Amino acid sequence: xxxxxxxxxxxxxxxxxxxxxxxxxxxxxxxxxxxxxxxxxxxxxxxxxxxxxxxxxxxxxxxxxxxxxxxxxxxxxxxxxxxxxxxxxxxxxxxxxxxxxxxxxxxxxxxxxxxxxxxxxxxxxxxxxxxxxxxxxxxxxxxxxxxxxxxxxxxxxxxxxxxxxxxxxxxxxxxxxxxxxxxxxxxxxxxxxxxxxxxxxxxxxxxxxxxxxxxxxxxxxxxxxxxxxxxxxxxxxxxxxxxxxxxxxxxxxxxxxxxxxxxxxxxxxxxxxxxxxxxxxxxx
Numbered sequence: 001x002x003x004x005x006x007x008x009x010x011x012x013x014x015x016x017x018x019x020x021x022x023x024x025x026x027x028x029x030x031x032x033x034x035x036x037x038x039x040x041x042x043x044x045x046x047x048x049x050x051x052x053x054x055x056x057x058x059x060x061x062x063x064x065x066x067x068x069x070x071x072x073x074x075x076x077x078x079x080x081x082x083x084x085x086x087x088x089x090x091x092x093x094x095x096x097x098x099x100x101x102x103x104x105x106x107x108x109x110x111x112x113x114x115x116x117x118x119x120x121x122x123x124x125x126x127x128x129x130x131x132x133x134x135x136x137x138x139x140x141x142x143x144x145x146x147x148x149x150x151x152x153x154x155x156x157x158x159x160x161x162x163x164x165x166x167x168x169x170x171x172x173x174x175x176x177x178x179x180x181x182x183x184x185x186x187x188x189x190x191x192x193x194x195x196x197x198x199x200x201x202x203x204x205x206x207x208x209x210x211x212x213x214x215x216x217x218x219x220x221x222x223x224x225x226x227x228x229x230x231x232x233x234x235x236x237x238x239x240x241x242x243x244x245x246x247x248x249x250x251x252x253x254x255x256x257x258x259x260x261x262x263x264x265x266x267x268x269x270x271x272x273x274x275x276x277x278x279x280x281x282x283x284x
Contacts, residue, residue: 009056009059009060009063012063012064012067014060015059015060015061015063015064015067016030016060016064018056018057018060019033019034019037019057019060019061021033027064027065027068030061030064031061031065034057034060034061035121037053037054037057038054038057038058038121039121039124039125039128041053041054041057042054042125044125044129045125045128045129045132069110072106073103073106076099076102076103076106077099077103
């Protein structure tokens with residue numbers, strides 16, 4: 001329910017202001033506007049919404065209608081007296097009675113027209129209400145069908161996702177088992193490779209030891225051979241130097257002998273000269 005409140009109608013100006021018009025506007029136009037607003041804002045049509053505005057325009061129209069009826073009655077009274085006087089030629093009382101009868105008939109006529117219009121409006125509102133209710137039921141049925149279809153689609157999607165999840169779970173489990181198996185195989189292969197590497201290392205160590213022994217023996221043999229060659233070279237050098245010394249000694253001896261011979265030759269030549277001189281002197 002709405003909580004909007006409207007100002008209470010206390011004057012004809014406020015009544016016309018409710019329909020956004022001024023005093024003296026055409027009554028039929030105001031009536032048509034009231035019917036339009038009443039149809040739009042009727043509580044039966046809007047589910048209780050707009051009841052405050054509906055009551056406000058209803059009070060305003062009742063205010064305007066009562067004023068209009070008073071004016072119509074005054075106008076009929078004015079028109080009824082001379083008209084009745086001309087027609088009957090009677091006195092004022094007779095004219096007043098006829099005017100009262102006319103007023104009663106007019107009132108009954110307007111009430112009948114009002115009831116007829118209200119019946120038509122009620123019938124129209126009922127038809128609109130039934131049509132709106134039928135539309136609402138059709139829309140509600142459509143929404144329920146769409147909801148069921150949505151639920152069915154959701155259940156199908158859920159089952160599909162569940163199947164995909166189970167398939168992924170099985171695949172993940174298989175991959176995990178395969179990974180564990182491959183890890184075990186790799187660990188086993190790595191252990192075997194480590195053992196093989198250890199064996200190769202031991203064999204290589206032993207081979208290196210044997211190679212080192214052979215290399216040491218060969219190195220020792222080469223060292224012995226080198227020492228022997230050095231000794232042979234040294235012996236050869238010593239022999240050569242001794243021979244050279246002997247040759248040098250022989251040469252020195254030859255030179256000394258040659259010097260001695262030269263000295264003896266000079267000595268002999270001196271002695272010869274001396275002897276020749278002595279012999280010459282003797283001869284003289």
